[in-house]
Amino acid sequence: MGPAPEGTFGPPTERLAACLGLRHFHSTPTPGVITTGALPTGPGKPLARLDTGFRTYTSEDVGARVVLSVAELTEQLRFIVGHNRFLQGLWIRGEVADPSAGPSGNLYFTLADDEARIHCVMFARQARALAFRLEEGQEVVVEGDVEVYGPRGTYELVAKTIEPSGLGAQYLALIQLRARLGAEGIFSPGAKRPLPPFPTAVGVVTSEHGAALADVLLVLGDRWPMAPVIVAPARVQGEGAADSIVAALELLARRGGVAVVLLGRGGGSGEDLVAFNDEIAVRAIRACPIPVVSCVGHEVDWTLADLAADARAPTPTAGAALVVPDRAEVSLHLHRTAAAMAEGMHRSLIGAAGNLGGQAKLLTTAPLEELLAHGRGTLSTARTGLEGGAAAWLRMAMEHLEAQGALLEASGPPATLVRGYAIALRGADRRPVVSISGIDLGEELTVLLADGEVTCRVVGVRPQVT
Amino acid sequence: MPRGGRAAPGDLSFEEALVLLETKVQALTAGRLTVEEALEAFEEGVELYRHCSAKLRGAERRVAKLVETLKGIEEVPLDRGPGREGSSGAQGAVP
Secondary structure, rough: OOOOOOOOOOOHHHHHHHHHOOOOOOOOEEOOOOOOOHHEEEOOOOEEEEEEOOOEEEEHOOEEEEOOOOOHHHHHHHHHHOOOOOOOOOOEEEEEEEEEEEOOOOEEEEEEOOOOOOEEEEOHHHHOOOOOOOOOOOOOEEEEEEEEEHOOOOOEEEEEEEOOOHHHHHHHHHHHHHOOOOOOOOOOOOOOOOOOOOOOOEEOOOOOHHHHHHHHHHHHHOOOOOOEEEEEOOOOOOOOOOHHHHHHHHHHHHHHOOOOEEEEEOOOOOOOHHHHOOOOHHHHHHHHOOEEEEEEOOOOOOOHHHHHHHHHOOOHHHHHHHHHHHHHHHHHHHHHHHHHHHHHHHHHHHHHHHHHOOHHHHOHHHHHHHHHHHHHHHHHHHHHHHHHHHHHHHHHHHHHHHHHHHHHHHHHHHHHOOOOOOOOEEOOOOOEEEOOOOOOOHHHHHEOOOOOEEEEOOOOOOOOOO | OOOOOOOOOHOOHHHHHHHHHHHHHHHHHHHHOOOHHHHHHHHHHHHHHHHHHHHHOOOOOOOEEEEEEOOOOEEOOOOOOOOOOOOOOOOOOOO
């Protein structure tokens, strides 16, 4: 056989090499022995090389027995497997055996059928994104590459995606729809609307005869019976369910006056979530002018309805609790607010009473009595309407007011003046003088006494020596 | 007695009344009001409190079903038959 130029193959070998997808392939007439036939050697090319793709032979190897180390053999296998398009990017169906998670988060399992098994690994990055839990005996379809694992002399499948078998095509379609709608911004957090804290009316879209409606009505009635419940019945599974959900949402929107919509169904075995993953239903949720809360009871991680809704709850019961406040809690808050109000009023009265002595406008008792009368009236009406802590504060405020009234009658300005005190006023507006600061020498002050007033001129100012 | 010049709480929703009540309480507890202003704020606050309190107490369960007919949208009582307790009791059409 004459020398074969590098990169060309004999007819059968060439077909095999092309079939295996190998980049370079060189035939050697006697396996394991390099012959000149395979090398472009000659007098002018003493150092010609033969590159087999996994080992380079030189002309010195001619006629020698080729002995590979285990690592070299493994390297050759890795090369052949790694460059073979029939062993890369495969979809393999099988049953899961011995699934376990490594400390690094890698997922290990065996894929088996009646006749063979292959060890599989899914690296942590992909394993974290896996939408379901891998379980013993589960039928799955795995996408991955075959790899030779040298340290253990085995081959294994490096899994990129795992899908429950049977659901495969459907699941793939769902993932694709999610990606498409996601790109449109339908699931964007920025598109989510806040829920009203105290909804005036609650819309419910679910089956009229399902347990979900009974649960929702029970919770709504228990927590916040003030909000009327408007039920727009819809089919939640089977033929026409998605259309029915769209129509119900539109009906509620047209009726108006509904502050929030609960959309859902109960969970349980044999659940059919197709309607909640249907494109038209998902779009209708986003297009609904009223905030929508999804409450689809299910085992899987998500439905597209959950992702598109303004908020999601795991069950209809939880959804109902999410859309309305709890009457008991709100009641408590209301009573606390009333108590704070009564306390504020109480403090205002105490403050006012403290200032009474210094206020020139209270020199005559008439406005004070009016104020007191008004205060008593307000407080006593209020007291009958308030409960608990608020009423107690009010009682204290009233007692305080009464006490201040009595005190004022006894020691109000007129009585004080009779006892020998005087009040100094300055300026045309007769402001009471409470400090020496700002008093000018020669300034005129008016001094009030019990039976009249005296006009005086300032002849000296001395700070108090303490 | 409510004085003239302010919204009657009767027209307010629960949420509006509660928010208004909270602003009155804030004004009162900030302590910057005169006694007259404080009394007025307090009086209004009590009205609002009663309004909210009445709304919380006087709730009557109303459940209606939307039905689309040739005449448009109608609301009819929800027929759930003898079912779970509390879900078929005090129900009636929303006026």
